[in-house]
Amino acid sequence: MKWNIKKFEEFTIDELYEVMKQRCDVFVVEQHCMDLDLDGLDRVAEHCFLRNEDGTVIAYCRLLPAGTKYSLPSIGRVLVAKEYRRQGYATKLMEKAISHIEREWKEEEIKVQAQAHLQDFYGSLGFNAVSEVYEDVGIPHIDMIRKG
Structure with missing residues (x-):
């Protein structure tokens, strides 16, 4: 298995297809999110x-620079394919993403718009709630920030 961090223009066609397929499988089919997944931010993300x-x-997340979606850099579209869950991939994925943002982007704070039921998971990675729970695309969410 191989970890990758790529800009949009660095994707192969097969990689892009696999990422979009997994995002569709998890967010649209499994979680019934009626949101525009292709929101125009993939081109500026890593x-x-x-x-x-x-x-x-089998695991994926999108890293957005500060000033794109939020004033802080953010991690979103976090997923692990269903058959690979509960094997530690989500933690490894987030650790890779956090490390990249801190090391390569030289950022000290990172935001996530977390599904509320995952608050403890993100808390274990150093994220702290900065909002009340609210509904987004029919799912309870909470904003969380990690200070490095």
């Missing part, structure tokens, strides 16, 4: 993902 031996994307 994309962190893990592919297994046959090329399937």
